[in-house]
Amino acid sequence: MNSTQEILVENLPKALADTAYMVLVSTLIGVVLGTLIALLLYLTENQLFRPSPVVNAIIGFVVNAIRSLPFLILMVVLIPVVQIIIGDPYTPTGGAISLSIAAVPYFARIAESAFAEIDPGLLEAAISTGAPTRQIITDAIFPQALPSFIRGIVLTIISLIGYSAMVGTIGAGGIGDMAIQYGYNRYETGVLVVIVVILIIIVQIIQWVGDWIARKVTH
Template structure:
């Protein structure tokens, strides 16, 4: 027990920081680029805007290809690319790059689903007023899709938190790395139990906060 506490005291702080760094960067990149892709997918398939079957199919295919790969396999495939970009892929920065690439297509589909929930009658009314496209997007689509959009961000953060634990399998840092290095390789069961409990608490807190925000912005 004392050894477990000593390991956690010496390593948990840095492991948490690495995890928050990787998940934070990946969430930011995933939400920004994923939203842009979602808007493109939504506009190119919706009958009220500028349907473009070819663009929609190509973008959708690329998104689906990345989403179809289990993250651990994607992580291994990306190691040469990450090595080319930053030199050492086995770092929190390398993990953040891998998580970001996984987050973009994941959130793109989540955000697209949120946009598809917007009532067409509202869009038709906005279009009939002669409002420009950017105003329709930010004045009609986003406000109406916001509750589902926020829940999608929460889902993405929780998924990335789980993915970040897998990054630990290649020694890139974070609480997954701590669990592998000490809880598994050194048979410190107490470390594994502590990390599992910590992950449960983190997920519950993130979900609770996200649900409260989503309720607040529901029209």
């Protein structure tokens, strides 16, 4: 018991900080770039705007190609790339890069689905007023898609927390690394139990907050 307490006191704060860093960075990059890609997919497919089947097919292929790889395989494939970018892929920053690349296409499809749920009649009315595409995006598309958009961000964060645990398999830090080093390799069952409980609590809080925000912004 004393050994478990010592391990948790010495290592848990840094492990949680590393996980938070990786998840926050990858969520920010994933949401920003994923939203831009989703808009391209939506606008190039929707007949109300300027459909471009070729552009849509190319972007869709790249998104699906990255999404088709399980994260563990994607992470291993990206190790040489991350090494070129930052020098050491076995760090929280290296893990954040891998998570970001996985998050972008993941969130892109979620955001695209949120945009697809918008009532076409609303868009037709906005277009008929002569509003430019930029204004339609900011004043019609985003406000209408916002509840689904927020739920998609929550889903992405929760998924990235799970992915960040896999980063621990290559020793890049975070709570997954701690679980493997101490809970698995050193047979400290108490460490594993505490980590599992913490993850459950974190996910429940994120889900509750996300659902609450989504309800508040629902029109």
